[in-house]
Amino acid sequence: MCGNEALAESAIIAGCDAYFGYPITPQNEVPAYMSRRMPEEGRVFVQSESELAAINMVFGASATGKRAMTSSSSPGISLMQEGISYLSGAELPAVVVNVMRGGPGLGNIAPSQADYFQATRGGGHGDYRTIVLGPSSVQELVDCMPLAFDLADQYRMTVMVLADGILGQMMEPVVLEKKKGRELPPKDWALTGAAGRKQNIVRSLWLPEGALEELNNKLLDKYKQVEKNEVLCEEYEVDDADIVVVAYGVAARIVRGAVSRAREEGIKAGWIRPITLWPFPTGQISRAADEFRIFLVVEMSNGQMVEDVRLAVTGKAPVLFYGRPGGGVPTVDEILDQIRQLTLRPKT
Amino acid sequence: MMKTVFKRTPTLKDCPTHYCPGCGHGIAHRLIAEIIDELDIRDRTIGIAPVGCAVLAYDYLDVDMVEVAHGRPPAVATGMKRTNPDKIIFSYQGDGDLASIGAAEILHAGHRGEQITVVFINNAVYGMTGGQMAPTTMLDQVTATTPKGRSAAEQGYPLQVSELLATLPGTIYIERCALSSVAQIRKTKKAIKHAFDLQLEGADGMSMVEVLSPCPTYWRMSPTKAMEWLENNMTKVFPLGRLKG
């Protein structure tokens, strides 16, 4: 199954009540698949007039307590930033899939990871965070969907799934099964018609003195909870490694090949693969930097996650970068070359 | 023995409003609240407040409400109605919200024939932000951004939204009314109620009532003068009546 269709089916299995989307390469298979499958499940599919409308449709459905999602690709995700800021301000759960493509501007339709800042720092206005997941295989992309819906409902946040053109288009065998989700709090805040209860209001406008500050601090506490409990990260042979390569998503797959080739050449290399890009695995990387090592960050961009790695390492070790922007995809050899140049010589 | 024949309806909260003296929003809110009570649908109605003077509508209408990004209520309403067909969804929007930034959203909600009710308050200016020109500002009307009066050459013509939407097959009921007199207010209530009835019957398509409403503060007139100006001038550019359905 191709990534785009696999993530769609997985979302359906995870109980997605409504999908709102707009055509944009390289994720067109998602709305196409949803337009066929959602009616079969008696659920909602709407192709909106723009990504801007799509995210607001998600806002509407989510405000009534339904599980809603949308998907798009980089330029479309830019149009959704206002909506995501409103979703965060109103504390509404939502799942947004970004099948990243080359940017900026119209860019191209090749894979890219250049939306990392936008996703992890928030492309909209105001202090808010979104949980960002970075799968690196179609199976992991499939597994991300139920997790995303659960995290969204549990923390009443927007969860972004960062895939890219390769992951979306490529085919891999997948296992699609209904897993038992988390225990989730009831949605008594939802708008269902004030039957026998006080009116519910979903809003992000807090005009009275200090009210918005209070809301922001409430959000901050929530985000701290997420940072404490929800970090996901994978590592391989870091303990004895002199060189640690940090990469996520499809870039991490290529790095995996390069590192094993390096090991064959006797270079002590390892890798760390953040799966949650926010909350970022700062602790894990910081611990890896307690021993003197060289860090090499590889991204399909001109360097964005490298900043988070530098923040995590706090100067304890050098953090170098190798990347291919604008839809470029690094090869195993290119990365291997980079690793070969980084030999650790004891201080003379 | 004196018997009360007219009193505040329960869905209209008994609290002061932030609206200026003589503002039409207050009247429109009351009409909607009365309709919700008369149709007895308070327990399944969800309202959408726009960005504009009426952004605080949820402080006055005691139903489940959501406040939404500027211009996006029709998209939010779509998301709500599609996933909750049994609920009654109404979108309350001003002219800046609906005709300017939200023009695509209202057009496509009508184009898709979403089964929602839209109450469009047209007072020809942006009220909350200080009386700027709106798409429905009249020619020669002085506003904060048309100091010498709106000129067609510079700022184009007042936008007739009802006529625009009436051409869409997806819209099943479009009417324009006014709040400029007791008689007009009664007609407005009848029109809004008809729009709500259509949604209640599950009629297939969008209904919108455009309500010409006075804004004494930014028309720089007394409330009474504003009502007269509306009845004599605005209705020439925005003719009243049932355009469809």
Add this chain to the structure above:
Amino acid sequence: MAGKIIIDTERCKGCGLCITVCPKKSIVISEISNRNGYFPAQADNSNCTGCGACAIICPEAIIEVLRDDSDNVEIIIEPREDSEQNLIGEKA
């Protein structure tokens, strides 16, 4: 005097619309300002017919209208429980 109106003068913003629409001109602007500093409308109810025009145009919805109904009798129809008509349904 067939009708009466009660205006919540504290919440009135003195917009004057009720005064304009009152057919009997029996509402005036009060000389005493309310605590918000507006000069509210004041009803003298001398020749009020309880038509409700003022309440319909009031943007603040703060006018209650009462009407004297002693002359018009309200006819209430209630089917008697034991009347023949009710039994039609049960006949086997």
